[in-house]
Amino acid sequence: MATVQIMQILVTGGAGFIGGHLAQRFAADSHDVVVLDNRDPFYDLDIKQHNIEAGQAAARNSDGSYEFIEGDVRDAELVTDLVADADYVYHQAAQAGVRPSVQNPRKYDEVNVDGTLNLLDACRDEGIERFVMASSSSVYGKPEYLPYDEQHPTTPVSPYGASKLAAERYACAYSEVYDLPAVALRYFTVYGPRMRPNMAISNFVSRCHNGEPPVIYGDGTQTRDFTYIEDVIDANMTLLHEDAADGKAVNIGSTDNIEIKTLATEIRDQIDPDLDLVYEERHDADAEHTHAATDRAEELLGYDPDHTIREGVAKFIDWYRDNRDWYEPLVRQS
Numbered sequence: 001m002a003t004v005q006i007m008q009i010l011v012t013g014g015a016g017f018i019g020g021h022l023a024q025r026f027a028a029d030s031h032d033v034v035v036l037d038n039r040d041p042f043y044d045l046d047i048k049q050h051n052i053e054a055g056q057a058a059a060r061n062s063d064g065s066y067e068f069i070e071g072d073v074r075d076a077e078l079v080t081d082l083v084a085d086a087d088y089v090y091h092q093a094a095q096a097g098v099r100p101s102v103q104n105p106r107k108y109d110e111v112n113v114d115g116t117l118n119l120l121d122a123c124r125d126e127g128i129e130r131f132v133m134a135s136s137s138s139v140y141g142k143p144e145y146l147p148y149d150e151q152h153p154t155t156p157v158s159p160y161g162a163s164k165l166a167a168e169r170y171a172c173a174y175s176e177v178y179d180l181p182a183v184a185l186r187y188f189t190v191y192g193p194r195m196r197p198n199m200a201i202s203n204f205v206s207r208c209h210n211g212e213p214p215v216i217y218g219d220g221t222q223t224r225d226f227t228y229i230e231d232v233i234d235a236n237m238t239l240l241h242e243d244a245a246d247g248k249a250v251n252i253g254s255t256d257n258i259e260i261k262t263l264a265t266e267i268r269d270q271i272d273p274d275l276d277l278v279y280e281e282r283h284d285a286d287a288e289h290t291h292a293a294t295d296r297a298e299e300l301l302g303y304d305p306d307h308t309i310r311e312g313v314a315k316f317i318d319w320y321r322d323n324r325d326w327y328e329p330l331v332r333q334s
């Protein structure tokens, strides 16, 4: 049997949704994981505690290790110290959320751009194996055509999208200028267990479980690639050994692109088919349509997402039912 090489992996934002799953998988695969996260109170800290505990449990059940460091990616000294011990850096920390970025753009710049630069400087100086950062479909802005491929113009329509674009441009520039192996994965609406409680899917599931109709903002014809967390984690895992995407941004989307009202209907039908759907006014900062062309991911990373929305939603609903006691109150108050 082939022996697995143990890596030292720094996961920033590892107390968050995607970083939490990444850290958990790395620890389960017997790698040594260090999580850097400032437990930003953007949403309830209970979820972050569950993410940390999932990583710790994975390490206990494997030959891996898991260490949580409470700290900030804006702290260049701390970042430099942590990167010095790492083979790989998976940078998931960010001030997330399109709508709140409209209220406080400077914070998005400080965390998402300056924080990324701190990591890139340290990675360049330490000569690490690879820097993998979470980018976003928000970098594209208004679509000139769909699905977005990576050549589509990038004209973000929110400070959040602008900050993610600046961060990934720095990562690609560091790859070019300093030969730093760096990849930006542009995620398209990721969902699954322990997801942020203020996302549409958790909201729809919670309301349906309580006999309340799901609320849709706008007419529900907005489309999204809802990408199941396990597919996103698989794409990240590939980058432990695959160098074909170095210096590039790569879309990570789903198998099927659907309208929000179709999503709401699917969830409603799986939980309580008698419920109606309710429509309210939509928010301007939200993208009307996002749809990923994933040819580049397929070509460079062998990306092959295997969760349809029906399967992903069914898995999420199962998890929700098992964790309803602690998760549902957080969705209700978000």
Ligand code: NAD
Binding pocket: 012, 013, 014, 015, 016, 017, 018, 019, 036, 037, 038, 039, 040, 041, 042, 048, 071, 072, 073, 074, 091, 092, 093, 094, 095, 096, 111, 115, 134, 135, 136, 137, 164, 186, 187, 188, 189, 190, 191, 196
């Ligand atoms: P999340 O908010 O759950 O996780 C982000 C984590 O970063 C949080 O735990 C937070 O405490 C931490 N963090 C925030 N500011 C920090 C700072 N200054 N220093 C250290 N840690 C800090 O968000 P998520 O959904 O897991 O997103 C992870 C990444 O993926 C982000 O970069 C986000 O922009 C990107 N992304 C997510 C989605 C999605 O659908 N969830 C879509 C596109 C892109």
